[in-house]
Every structure is written in C-alpha cells, then in structure tokens.
Amino acid sequence: MTVRIGVVGTGAIGRDHARRINKVLGGAKVVALSDVNRASAEAVRNDIAPDAEIFATGEELIASPDVDAVLVTSWGATHEQYVLAAIAAGKPCFCEKPLATTAEGAKRIVDTEVAHGRRLVQVGFMRRYDAGYVALKQAVDSRIGAPIMVHAAHRNPTVPEQYVTPMAIHDTMIHEIDVLRWLLDDDYVSARVLFPRSAARSHARLKDPQIVILETAKGTIIDVEIFVNCHYGYDIQCQVVGEDGIASLPEPMSVQTRLGAKLQNDILTDWKDRFIASYDVELQDFIHAAAKGTASGPNAWDGYVAAITSDACVAAQETDGAAVEIKLPTRPALYQ
Numbered sequence: 001m002t003v004r005i006g007v008v009g010t011g012a013i014g015r016d017h018a019r020r021i022n023k024v025l026g027g028a029k030v031v032a033l034s035d036v037n038r039a040s041a042e043a044v045r046n047d048i049a050p051d052a053e054i055f056a057t058g059e060e061l062i063a064s065p066d067v068d069a070v071l072v073t074s075w076g077a078t079h080e081q082y083v084l085a086a087i088a089a090g091k092p093c094f095c096e097k098p099l100a101t102t103a104e105g106a107k108r109i110v111d112t113e114v115a116h117g118r119r120l121v122q123v124g125f126m127r128r129y130d131a132g133y134v135a136l137k138q139a140v141d142s143r144i145g146a147p148i149m150v151h152a153a154h155r156n157p158t159v160p161e162q163y164v165t166p167m168a169i170h171d172t173m174i175h176e177i178d179v180l181r182w183l184l185d186d187d188y189v190s191a192r193v194l195f196p197r198s199a200a201r202s203h204a205r206l207k208d209p210q211i212v213i214l215e216t217a218k219g220t221i222i223d224v225e226i227f228v229n230c231h232y233g234y235d236i237q238c239q240v241v242g243e244d245g246i247a248s249l250p251e252p253m254s255v256q257t258r259l260g261a262k263l264q265n266d267i268l269t270d271w272k273d274r275f276i277a278s279y280d281v282e283l284q285d286f287i288h289a290a291a292k293g294t295a296s297g298p299n300a301w302d303g304y305v306a307a308i309t310s311d312a313c314v315a316a317q318e319t320d321g322a323a324v325e326i327k328l329p330t331r332p333a334l335y336q
C-alpha cells in the first residue's frame with residue numbers, strides 16, 4: 001500500500017519532509033499540499049511533488065478522500081486546529097513540534113484522541129530516532145548505573161530578530177524536554193532558570209544564553225544551557241552522570257584533518273544537517289504505522305507533557321531563579 005500524504009505548511013521543514021517522502025523513503029507519496037502562502041505550496045509541487053493537488057486550506061486537504069495521512073508542518077500556533085481536524089477525520093497525523101503552543105491546546109488533542117480510542121498522532125520529536133541518542137540510551141539503561149545528573153547544551157549559531165526569550169524554551173529547549181524525559185524514563189517535578197549576562201550578539205528582546213535546571217521525580221538534576229547566538233556552530237551536547245560512570249552523546253561524524261599544524265574536526269552549522277538521518281527514520285516509522293491506520297513514536301501525551309514543562313520553564317524565567325513546580329495529570333491508558 002502507498003500511503004497518500006497531505007502536507008499542511010510547506011516552509012522549511014514541510015518542504016524537507018515532502019522531499020524525503022517522495023525521494024528518500026518508501027511506502028508513501030505526497031498527493032496534497034496546502035500553505036497560506038500558495039506560492040510556497042506551488043514551489044514544492046514544482047520541485048518535489050508534480051502530481052500533488054494544492055488545497056486552499058488545511059481543513060479541505062485533511063477532509064479530502066484522496067488523503068490517507070497528514071503532515072502538519074505549519075507555524076506552531078496553527079498545529080492544534082489541524083491535528084484536531086485530522087483526528088476528527090480518523091486520519092494518522094504527524095505533527096511537528098510543538099503539538100500545540102499551550103498546555104490547554106495539547107490537552108484538547110489528548111482528550112480528543114482518547115475519546116477516539118486509537119492512536120493517530122505522532123509528534124516530531126526526532127531526537128528519539130537519532131542513532132547517537134539511541135546509543136546513549138542503551139548506555140544509560142544498562143552500563144553507567146542509575147543517573148544522578150545530566151549536563152546538556154543546545155546551541156544555535158544565530159536566530160532571527162523575532163526570536164524572543166520564551167522561544168528559547170518552547171522553540172528550542174523543547175527538544176531536550178522531550179528527549180531527556182525519554183532518556184531517563186522519568187518525569188520532571190520542578191524548573192528553575194538562571195541568566196548569566198547576555199551575549200553581545202543577542203538583542204534587546206532576547207536574554208541569551210540561559211540555563212534551565214530541571215529536577216526529576218527520581219531526584220536527578222539536569223542543567224541545560226540554551227545559547228542561540230553561540231556563533232561558532234550548531235552544537236548539541238548531552239552527558240549523563242550515573243552511579244558507576246558517565247555516558248556522553250556521540251559527536252556527529254566528521255572527517256578529522258591534520259593540516260597546517262592543527263588537528264581539527266568541522267562542527268555543523270544547521271539543524272537540518274545535524275538530525276538529517278533521524279528525520280528520515282521518524283517519518284519512515286510514521287509511514288509504517290499510517291499504513292495500518294494508526295501512529296507510533298512520540299505521542300500526544302509526550303507533546304502535552306512537553307507543553308506543561310515548557311510553560312513551567314517560561315514561568316521560571318520570571319522568578320529570579322526560584323523553582324516552579326511541575327505537576328502532571330494522570331496518564332490516560334491509551335498512552336501507558
């Protein structure tokens with residue numbers, strides 16, 4: 001069976017996912033496109049999906065009988081409406097992070113999917129599919145003893161002017177919020193945020209860098225540095241300190257050179273390159289499950305927990321370093 005996929009939002013990642021569906025992965029084809037900027041959908045049709053129909057709205061695309069499954073890759077604030085429409089249509093739906101921009105919005109999706117009674121939603125937390133994180137998880141689960149501390153860093157070389165302080169949490173650190181919970185098999189109970197002086201390359205509406213300290217239910221303390229004007233590259237670091245040893249996220253493969261009296265490795269500069277293989281694996285997983293009319297991988301509950309945790313971290317940006325409690329509701333049986 002070829003899963004007929006409709007893509008809502010054909011900007012940077014929508015285009016890239018359409019490319020991997022039509023040119024890299026198996027078992028699916030992009031048959032429908034929609035974007036508020038029609039020219040963007042047309043460009044994707046011309047370059048990647050010549051047979052795709054262009055729909056004026058995401059809702060019309062989702063309702064089309066020619067679409068089996070949906071990719072939601074529009075701006076974050078529009079995700080909720082499209083995911084709810086896909087569940088109402090009974091169609092598997094891959095939603096890029098964030099699942100919704102508020103915890104209430106993510107809860108509406110959880111409640112709707114629970115009422116539907118079957119999993120249809122996968123959230124685009126691709127790091128769970130990254131070979132380095134998978135290897136790190138194996139070491140954490142079986143080699144280094146129970147985790148005590150985690151030191152993590154999420155560094156972007158630069159961000160646009162419209163990127164403001166809370167976005168460091170819900171646009172950037174949301175990846176750590178999800179992947180560290182998965183890595184440790186634990187939940188968060190509190191968040192604190194510390195600000196050093198802002199870097200000279202930042203701007204007036206962005207305090208950058210910041211350090212978020214999360215405490216988990218099992219008593220592990222996690223520090224995450226978010227530095228989105230680090231200038232030197234796109235750099236993701238993660239080190240887990242356990243009872244018996246330390247495990248670190250592998251560096252991405254890069255040729256080492258001995259040149260001009262220097263021993264060097266290049267550092268990547270773009271998130272698209274850093275996680276390119278994991279995007280392929282997560283979408284292939286989505287296609288396999290969608291062919292069976294369901295979804296696997298990171299679920300709506302994970303998206304909801306990430307939203308609750310993000311909200312707590314954003315609140316903690318305003319408390320001068322004081323802890324903000326993170327309280328989770330009971331996990332529905334659908335997500336056990």
Ligand SMILES: NC(=O)c1ccc[n+]([C@@H]2O[C@H](COP(=O)([O-])OP(=O)(O)OC[C@H]3O[C@@H](n4cnc5c(N)ncnc54)[C@H](O)[C@@H]3O)[C@@H](O)[C@H]2O)c1
Pocket residue numbers: 008009010011012013014034035036037040058073074075076078096097098124125126171271
């Ligand atoms: N998993 C990851 O690593 C990762 C990486 C990049 C982006 N993202 C997420 O993917 C989403 C898109 O990011 P992007 O970088 O591609 O942004 P982008 O601005 O390049 O593209 C978004 C597209 O959505 C369209 N759009 C906006 N509102 C719409 C609506 N109501 N209906 C249909 N189309 C609409 C815009 O016109 C634009 O073409 C964001 O939520 C972002 O957080 C995830």
Ligand SMILES: O[C@H]1[C@H](O)[C@@H](O)[C@H](O)[C@@H](O)[C@H]1O
Pocket residue numbers: 156171172175271
């Ligand atoms: O949307 C992007 C993407 O999620 C990247 O993985 C992250 O490093 C960026 O900070 C964010 O802006």
